[in-house]
Amino acid sequence: MQKNTHFITPEQYTEAHKGYTESPRGRLLIAACRSGSDLPRKVVDRYNRQLQDGGSSETVHGLFAIDMQFSDTETVVRLEEHVGGSDVFLFHSLYDPVTGHTVSHNYMTFLIAVRAFREHGANKITGILPYLAYGRQDKPTAFKREPGTARLMADLTIEAGVDKVITWEPHCGQIRGYFGRTPVNMLDSLTLFIDEFDRFKGRDDVIAVAPDAGASKYVTYFGRAMDVKCAIASKFRPEPEVAEISEIIGDFSGKTTAIILDDMISSGGTVEALIKKLHDDMGIREIYLGVSHNLCLEHTAGILASLHASYGLKEVVVTNSIPQTEEFTGLDFFTVRCLSQHLSCVINRIHYDASVSAAFYHP
DSSP, X not given: OOOOTTOOOHHHHHHHSTTOSSOTTOEEEEEEOSTTTHHHHHHHHHHHHHHHHTTOOOOOOEEOOOEEEOTTSOEEEOOSSOOTTEEEEXXXXXXXXTTOOOHHHHHHHHHHHHHHHHHTTOSEEEEEESSOTTTTOSSOOTTSOOOXXXXXXXHHHHHHTOSEEEEESOSOTTHHHHTTTSOEEEEOSHHHHXXXXXXXXXXXXXXXXXXXXXXXXXXXXXXXXXXXXXXEEEEEEEETTEEEEEEEESOOTTOOEEEEEEEEESSSXXXXXXXXXXXXXXXXXXXXXXXXXXXXXXXXXXXXXXXXXXXXXXXXXEETTXXXXXXXXXXXXXXXXXXXXXXXXXXXXXXXXXXXXGGTOOO
């Protein structure tokens, strides 16, 4: 693996900042609740390997599984060590299909954990929520008299005492505004998928497809970086979790391979409708799907398997922003990319007050 030149070791920081032996943010501590604790454990391992690769003798450790339940189902958080003055990066999977805990339960656990670190003297608390639950409830459905739940959850997170939030590919960019003066690092998956599908770069028979208008700008950036043409699907939802693709706008002459990029697979309705239309109506023979979040709904695995068998779906690439279940990881065309490299670098850059974007985006 190529050395990460953007990763800062304690020795490099000390050399660059004479008189400072550690970050002014305090001692680095990576912590996690029980839900989705596999990812933060991998982040700690990755962080320490990068310290070692950089010639550092220092290590960081994690404080894991800090939450439990009383017999009446109340959640309690207990910190087994002194955290005063620490720079805490608190991981939690708000949606975890492996444990089966509800999103609401997991969100409450996260809020209690933040408050525990705040009340026991942590200097800085950064919440790392790879999948930001309730992000789709950013505005009421027309004529349905719904609340803006995403704003409510942001208010609760701020009140609990968080100083910063890190999330991976949130549903909409306006989420940042809901947190007011609390900074939000919204990491996008563009670089990951450019690297993932690099083998298709510049091919005349390849087209990148956005499943709806919301993904059009993202896919346009991807298409420019990959030097391939782009198309956009016109999607309509007659009812929740049901999708219809009325048309696909783009030049498909000479195109036999499509790359679809989306932020999420939930029920699989959009993916199914789009892939069938690309295969049956547009003459596409090979289809590759890149998705930031897979919600692991049981019936969706069957949909993907059917698309693989009959409609040219060759590969599905997702991340472990959500813990993936065996129904999906057991599919031989299904690949999970780990976010530990991205998140360990983000933690490192924030801990030393360095630019996060400089480590990921290059002109």
